[in-house]
Amino acid sequence: MNASESVVPTDGLTRRRGLLVPALILLLVFAALPALLAGFDKGYFYQIANLALIFVLLSASMHLVTGVAGLLHLGHAAFYGVGAYTAALLTSKLGLGFTVTLPLSGLMAALVAFLVALPTMRLVSIYFAVATLAIGQMLYLVMLNWVDFTKGPNGIIVSKGFELFGFSLSGRLAAYYTVAAVVTLSVVAIGRLSHSYYGNALRSIREDDQCADAMGVSTVRLKMEAFTLSAFFAGVAGSLWAHMTGYISPGDFKFSESILILAMVVVGGLGSLPGAIIGALLLILLPEGLRALGDFRNIMVGLVMFLSILLLPKGLLGEVSALRLVRRQLGAAWRNTGKGEGIGWR
């Protein structure tokens, strides 16, 4: 999907096509898929569908920071963890249900993100990436080592499943619809944010932050907002995960999860929301689908990722080339010699 196409519909045909695709997707997510799931009636398929949806949300939320604003974020899983821990602690200590923990998880993750963003958002390129790496690690270590509060490595049992104002939604189909509704609403919100003047302002940071600054765009404020908003949605995903599995521990939110989410955004295509969604589906469904290959499945997944970056440097549906983004992030050490030698390390 081309961004300019959907933002400015030029004639009736495009406008109708612009509605057709979302309508088909909604039909698939809320009618066809649940019908299929109910037809097979396998807990495994429900589980995979829910897990894939949660990672769609994580990937879409990271898309806002990394895809649209072009900031390499290496600590996203930590905000996912803050959301999950908020939900788990509110449930286990105060006995609150999903209806309350869902928004609070998002707000808590956003608050933490805002606080850590205050001193770090003036950083650019590689320094920003390293700062987010450090933030992710710090939050992970807090979950692991603050034993009195988070129970540390013992993790927390979340005794309550999904519910809405006291009505239980813990049946398989009800749980699927809960996850699907929350994820769809969030993705629509992220889509509106990224395909708007606001999104274009974020893109201007990605393309040239100094130029954007000179034109009067408040880059620091925008970065902070994008970072906080993205953490909010990651927190929401965390709440979904906590209530879905019924048990969380710090291991679910370590660095490798951040990298997994980053890989989803990159494989799907940086800057493209459909890309981020497809990337998440690919990296969740592929390893499960390849279970029959035994020990080789990780190699296969790695191969798919490698080939997709090699052959499709913009990802499956990307706006921006991943290589170009990395090159700019590591700008000082990478240059074009201009003598036909190509691009390389200094």
Place this chain on the structure above:
Amino acid sequence: MKFRLLTLTTLAAAGIAGSAFAADTVKLGYQLPLTGDTAQYGQDFRKAAEIALTEFNAAGKPFKVEIVFEDSRSDAKEGTNIARKFVDDKEIVGVLGDFTSGVSMAAAQVYKEAGMPQLSQTASHPDYTKVSKYQFRNIATQAQEGPYNAKWMAAKGFKNVAVIAEQTDWGQSVVSGFSDAVKANGGTVAFSEFFNRGLKDYRSLISKLERAKPDAIYTGFFYEDGAQFLKQLQQLGIKTPVYSTSAAYSPKLIELAGGAAEGVHLTSNFLPTDPSPNVQHFVDEWKKRSDGAVPGQFPAQAYDAVRIMLAAVEKASPNPTREKVRDALAQTKDFPGVTGKTSFSADREAEKELVKVEVKGGAFVPVAD
């Protein structure tokens, strides 16, 4: 989206094809890390399970057993996926695994809901067996091992001890199980700290620890961390005696630490040098499949866990169901395994006999006191 539909249909087709199976075969599931950071443990468990399974199927029983191995990578996401998959397969009557407590606990939430008996060879989380009546484990808990070691060290005259352990749920239980017993015996814990798994440099921990001047050090680590710690202790010239748990009991500890492992005291319930025929049989089979290497504590626990599960399936036959297998597991009493006799208590904890061991001349030697 189309891709996803396609994958789901393919998965479904594979599921249907897999369920066509002969009636006189009973299926078990085993979820374990076959790839990833902890793959070495999972690979050992699979090897041990295959030894136990081959023996069982060769013994001319009225039915055969098949074990479905699934790779969890020690990841809770994959662990719960596998749990759902096992529960969906109506022919699977019992599940073994997972390796880490975190994944075992996450999967246990699924098994609890579905009524599937789950027997882990290693999950040591204090709350694991409390999840539901379907969770069993074949590992001596630190609630048992801690007081045993505290008594042993007190008898040796070590009144003031330091305790360190890895920062995991298991490490937490090592410190609490041991420290409580030391205090109850009138001793003191001079120093207690956790370190993160895979730490490379223990020097700052060691110097802090030595400042507390303990009579002895009690440690909760697995062999990789243990070897690093012991080597650095030796490099710093510290002679304070070191005691450890059965988790460090692996030939690889001595292999990796070399001379630094000399004099380490630890507990175990598996001795490869034990002359009893079932131990020697297991050790021989293991050596055949691992270029002559000797099995450690964990593979032995996995071997016994699989055999306990197989015995329960046999007891529940003919036509074993998940409920019948659970009840048969709960009745396990004095099971003669390679890790000694095992009984499950009313709260599904393994009660095991412990043996005292010291490293002498590059080998584990049983000691009387």
